[in-house]
Amino acid sequence: MTVGIIGLGLIGGSMAIDLRRRGFADRVIGVESEPVNASAAEKIGLVDAVVPFETCISESDIVVVAVPVGTAVKMVMQILDRFQELGAKDKIVIDVCSTKEQITLATHYHPCRSQFVSTHPMAGTEYSGPWAAMPNLFDGRACIFANAEESSPKALATVERLYDTLNMRPIYMNASNHDVHTAYVSHISHVTSFALALTVLDKEKDEKHIFDLASGGFSSTVRLAKSNADMWVPILTQNRENVLKVIDTYIEKMTLFREAIDSFDEEKTRSLIEEANRIKKIIR
């Protein structure tokens, strides 16, 4: 089987490594619009060849769209159009986007919709680009299949086998629930990290040595602030309504802390902390 991967960054590149190494794909070809990344991907040997978009569509059995979410919606539509023009009824396209509602809405009435499988492999690091790609990135993590009932059983089975090769746990969910959940357990974490980085970097302007005291706890909460704008701007835009709702709740909670500390209300501060401590039962 030939797998074509469009976008040879952290996710696309890491998929390329494991799909070939573990024998799911005999051949992995890639499309990469950024010349520096393209030549890096070839040099590192992530793919057998970097090819033009059109070649990727015609030669691949499965096309993986691994570009930022804004671009991905247009690209998946374009690929389904090409499948239709080519009469290529056995080809499959998948996306790996962090937001699912817009891409499933856009494709809903496409005549080739059943050849599209919308997925979100929940793995990653705060790094990006072909240099960030690594083996075993997906092992043991969850992969969401959004609106799986809109894909043909055959396409779905093939893509399930692809993610099984990557050792991912499948979770089936409708696109809209997916976007609510990820706003809470992924998108907000990025916004809180970005805001924390901005807060401390602001202070650094006056206090040069402020980071001398940065501890492991600080690094852990601010780590996601290294995340790439090309990826995160479209996620926050596409999941705008959910993200705004979570930000509002978050600011409310932060304000409760502010009020408790401001008014020396130690009992209130204690009860907020103890309520937050319940996270222990959930995150080990």
Next chain:
Amino acid sequence: MTVGIIGLGLIGGSMAIDLRRRGFADRVIGVESEPVNASAAEKIGLVDAVVPFETCISESDIVVVAVPVGTAVKMVMQILDRFQELGAKDKIVIDVCSTKEQITLATHYHPCRSQFVSTHPMAGTEYSGPWAAMPNLFDGRACIFANAEESSPKALATVERLYDTLNMRPIYMNASNHDVHTAYVSHISHVTSFALALTVLDKEKDEKHIFDLASGGFSSTVRLAKSNADMWVPILTQNRENVLKVIDTYIEKMTLFREAIDSFDEEKTRSLIEEANRIKKIIR
């Protein structure tokens, strides 16, 4: 040398392990007011003996006060009083508190002030109690000496040797700067994690499976929300003014994100993220 440790939790217990193991102390005795913790500390063998407070003062060459910051201020004063009553001019007391201004203010005019060395070993985990104590906890981390010029050179040299045994990097700083810096690079991280945990736990009331999608990024930003209220309530109270200032800046930054996302201003969102990305140069 006999080292007495008051409070056999994560910090006190971990110090006990390494100070004895690495030969700084021939004997380590401990004081622990919580009976369950006391018997655990004896069972684990953290200390040679758990003793009454008074025995600890009379038998120790160095007393380490490793209790929550509110209690620590009173206890250090009480120990300096006892040094004076005993005429024990060679004994030393140190604290390991996360806030330094109140404890250095309170002790400033004490006749035995020079026998007190105020320190903040910047190490820890989100766990607490004698069970959380571990070898090598302090290796390579920073230890703040606050207002070191108020300690006698001899007491200071002994405590520097103690932290050198723990492989810590000494940093000298006045107490007030310390409290500003830690508000930015430690205390606010805890508040942001607590608020994040509260936000998501609230949503969990309606959406039972919300944590199925929690990724490594979420765990990393929410990890500190497991932290203990006994430790953090007094820190937030004692460092109230600095913490409130940082919370206000933080809410401002979060509001900038909210506005940019709300108004579909992708350029603004991008520039906020790219500014936050500068944290890369500082935190590896």
